[in-house]
Amino acid sequence: MDELKARILAEGQVISNGVLKVDHFLNHQIDPKLMQKIGQAFADRFKESDITKIITVESSGIAPAVMTGLYLQVPVIFARKKRSLTLSSGGLETEVFSYTKHEKNHVFLADGMLTAKDHVLIIDDFLAKGEAALGLTRLINQAGAYLSGIGIVIEKSFQEGRKKLEELGCPICSLARIASLEHGKVTFLEDIREGTH
Numbered sequence: 001m002d003e004l005k006a007r008i009l010a011e012g013q014v015i016s017n018g019v020l021k022v023d024h025f026l027n028h029q030i031d032p033k034l035m036q037k038i039g040q041a042f043a044d045r046f047k048e049s050d051i052t053k054i055i056t057v058e059s060s061g062i063a064p065a066v067m068t069g070l071y072l073q074v075p076v077i078f079a080r081k082k083r084s085l086t087l088s089s090g091g092l093e094t095e096v097f098s099y100t101k102h103e104k105n106h107v108f109l110a111d112g113m114l115t116a117k118d119h120v121l122i123i124d125d126f127l128a129k130g131e132a133a134l135g136l137t138r139l140i141n142q143a144g145a146y147l148s149g150i151g152i153v154i155e156k157s158f159q160e161g162r163k164k165l166e167e168l169g170c171p172i173c174s175l176a177r178i179a180s181l182e183h184g185k186v187t188f189l190e191d192i193r194e195g196t197h
């Protein structure tokens with residue numbers, strides 16, 4: 001998605017340990033117009049997949065997921081990272097390890113949010129090691145629902161997440177695929193393939 005890639009180049013900051021900071025449009029301040037186009041791009045990709053629900057993890061996945069839900073006209077669920085007052089017990093739960101934060105977290109979903117009839121699309125802001133998306137697939141499996149596809153806004157293709165998700169065998173759509181963040185420079189995968197970097 002050219003507009004997203006242009007925004008990454010213009011506003012993204014490479015943090016020394018291979019992390020891309022995009023706090024001006026995705027992870028802190030959110031650009032609603034860009035999110036709308038992101039939602040439209042995912043919806044175009046998955047419009048023939050009979051999606052009945054979208055799932056993401058709080059918090060940065062929510063904006064692109066909601067915009068996709070708007071275009072596909074399906075509800076959006078976000079897995080919670082803490083049990084809330086209304087989700088004090090029961091429900092579905094799985095452990096997710098964050099390599100970035102070096103900690104184990106649990107994510108939760110209330111009973112009945114997903115059913116065995118659902119065809120589910122996972123949407124997330126970043127794909128790094130793939131742990132968040134794999135955690136969501138475990139919740140989908142626990143509910144007996146069907147995983148129809150995965151949509152990622154920014155994929156760090158130099159980390160192992162993409163490979164792990166490909167083993168699931170479902171369609172994956174990443175709107176920007178980053179081959180490298182070396183020397184503080186963002187290089188997209190397509191640029192390497194086309195020999196333009």
Ligand code: G4P
Pocket residue numbers: 018019020021022027057058059060061097098099100101125126127128129130131132133156161
């Ligand atoms: P994984 O899910 O692919 O395994 O990734 P990892 O554990 O490494 O990531 C943990 C958190 O860090 C996730 O957000 C993920 O989106 C984010 N993250 C990973 N790599 C980058 C990066 O290069 N740049 C930015 N900005 N974020 C990255 P989270 O903790 O769930 O945060 P949030 O959704 O509440 O914002």
